Amino acid sequence: MTQTQKMLWHGDHSWLTIASNPAYDARTIDSCRASDGDSVLSNAGDRGFAIALHDFLASRDGGYLPFYKGDILEILGTDGNGWWAGTLHGNLGWIPEAYVERISDKLAMHLGAIDVDIRVSLLEHLYEDLREGRMEYFTRDDGVQAYINARAAEASKRVHSKPALGDGSIRINAEGDVLCGTAEELVDYLTANSSLQTSRKKEYQLTFLMTFKSFISAEHLFNLLTERYRLKYPHNLSDAEYEEWEDKELHAVQKRILLVLESWIVHHRLLDTDAWIARKLIDFLSSIQTPESTALTAKQIIQTIESIGKVQAPVIKSPTGRTKSPLKRRNSKLCSKDFARIDVGVLAEHLTFMETQIYRKVRSGECLLWATHQTGDQVANLMAWRRMDEKLDAWVKMSVLNCDHFWKRADIIDSWILVAEKCKDTGNISSMTAIVKALTHVTIAELKLPWARVKNRTKLDPLVALADPANNYSAHRAFYHSLNGPCVPHLSQYLTAIEHIEEQYPDTLPGVNSFPMINFVKRTKWAEVISQMLKYQAYANSDDGAVDLMVMAFVQEQLNTAEKIEPGYFLARSASLQGEDAERADVRWSLAAAGFGV
Missing domain, CATH: 1.20.870.10 (Son of sevenless (SoS) protein Chain: S domain 1)
Known part of the structure; x- marks a missing residue:
């Protein structure tokens, strides 16, 4: 079949020559919605032009044709259900009827010859004139040109004071x-x-x-x-x-x-x-x-x-070369190697201090970089937060699993539940979530005998609900919304959202002559997440005067020790303890059955 050449006008002020014929167009357009099965052009001969009244930024993967307000599209036909088949920039796809308005071939040609900003400014009057049937303007070339000249002169006054934005840029x-x-x-x-x-x-x-x-x-x-x-x-x-x-x-x-x-x-x-x-x-x-x-x-x-x-002047250092520490001693109860005897309130305060020091250093720039870099000096503060989260998780598991007696393990679980609750009360959701995550991990959760003796289990349930990632951390977000003061949020949900935005939105969009333009919608999404992530830095207040050096030394020692333990150890140790607990349970059951009180 002989190919015919047709010239199409596009929003980038250039003529594009493409080879086509009616049958080729219909087959190609219909294939754009092959997934619909029965989608065919009800009137493939209903050709003409239309001007875009709104932006339509749908993905071309679905067979749609994205366009911007003011673009002039060629219509190849309709499907009878509110969709028109069309072409723009050499691309074929489906156009929502409600987003465009039909215009004559002559008007399309004349509109294409004016500046895109003025063309967009014309839309309000053009739409009104078309809908009210004032089509006498568009029957002759001189009538079209007179209309364009009049409306363009009026529109140019409205855009005179605008910045000198490039054509479609x-x-x-x-x-x-x-x-x-x-x-x-x-x-x-x-x-x-x-x-x-x-x-x-x-x-x-x-x-x-x-x-x-x-x-x-x-x-x-x-x-x-x-x-x-x-x-x-x-x-x-x-x-x-x-x-x-x-x-x-x-x-x-x-x-x-x-x-x-x-x-x-x-x-x-x-x-x-x-x-x-x-x-x-x-x-x-x-x-x-x-x-x-x-x-x-x-x-x-x-x-x-x-x-x-x-x-921000440099801190004066002591003769030893070390920065003078702001930490102060206070007459608090010293930490015991027996974790169950630790003052849970004091421990929660010091965890909050440590988390706050990390959180307040995070910068929006490194949050942005997290989309493509999860390691390296550029995201050092975020890596420090993640490391703290992992160390606290490991410390909870270590403190429970390293106990030889099940009743002792129960006491330690009780203590950690109270620490998590105290952290929540002080707004330290980061530590609370890490503790809850560890307590509900299979290595701890399957220790049935100790859990049977835990006294604070009812206090754990609301903390588990708060830390639940279900429904996009809906419980977390509701809690944050209710806060009006200091808080150290758990950053995982925000970092995940930043990564998802990177995956879901292209970095650039095609512009004039297919020149890439920065996708600012993507930046807006990132900014929304980062703003929520860092907004509590304005409240962050590390109470240096309440910090005890002995407690800090103990906490650091435990965190560093736990960090060195291989994850496989916790699984093996938990399995071993579960076996021992099962044997003890059998013995206790046998003694009870024999009439001996246990």
Whole structure:
């Protein structure tokens, strides 16, 4: 069959030539939904064009055709159930009828010739005109062009004060949420003098500063911000227009840039993670002399940098070369090698102190890196948390299984239940979860004889329910929601969520001419998880004065000893004890049957 050439207009302002014929199109499109079995085009000849009214970002794996608001698609047919077969950028797939509006071939051609931002701005009026039947505009080429010229002139006024965003280089949905964009345009949008609600501006800024290192370096961001600060004025402006632009646009953007820099320093710890930028930043801020209000803001930011630098000055060390410890002795009951005699409240306090010290060091940047790196210096604080979790789990098992008498094991289980309860009461969910996980592990849970003597079992049940990972840790999340104070969360659920986001969302999305754009939805998901994960750092308060060096030494010793034990030991030891307990139970049963009290 002879191939015919057809020219299709796409949202990237380029003509794409593809080889096709009606039969080929129908077969190809129908195969997109082969899983439906009976999906066929009810009218494969119902061809034409449509303009996208909304973003449709479904996966192409399901046979769908993703597109953005303002894209112009060619329609090849319908299935009669609200889906149209169409093509865009050489891709074939299914389009939801409710997301697009039919337009004439002439209108499609003329709309394709205008800037994409203005085209999107036209949609409101275009949709209204089409629905109200004002089609006389679209019967002749000159009528179409007159309509486009009139509407484009009106739309251009609305976009005149917007940042100079590249053609299709950033995608934003109707609610104002950024979907994707190039690094440069994401930075421009960060500092744009937009009409977004204050809450949305803050959300975008928070997400950007928390996740930007996943697609751009700190140095590159700093350079883009300083370059943006020196925004070039539009050409062909009169003196009056220039003064208006400078007052309403330039100064507003410059103020936004300074606010972004201040947030980067104060809330996102620039001096912790990228201290080398501080000198360049101070030089840049010092160069700002006008206008007076902006210069004053720059001076205040310099003072903030200097004050933070003083707080973070190196700790003076003792002559021995060791950092002076903040830990203090107190007259608490000394720890006994007999674990069952330990003051459970004191132990819970010291575990909370240790967990807090680890938790407060975790940075958003390493949480982001966890998506692709679970080892290495870049995620050292998260590795320290995981190691603490594993050591505490091992200590619980070791303390129970190393006892020779079942009644002693019961006493130790009782003590650990009380420690876990105390940890929960102080908001130390991290230690509580590790303890509960160990007590419910098969190596401990199968010790039936000791558990029969445990007095605090009813106190364990609500702790088990709280630590249960079922329903995406719903019990954990409900507990965190009820808190309004210090807390050390168990980080496992958050780290797992970060890994899942990495797996489920692509890092980039195809943009103009298939040029990749950063998937900002993915960054938004990460930011939501990381914000929840680290929000209790604002409350974290390690009570150094309540720490006992003797207790700390005991806890560290036990944790380090437990860490060295091979996991296989616990299984073997548990099996051995279960056998001994079974023999004892048989003896006790025989004695009881013979009339001897036991």
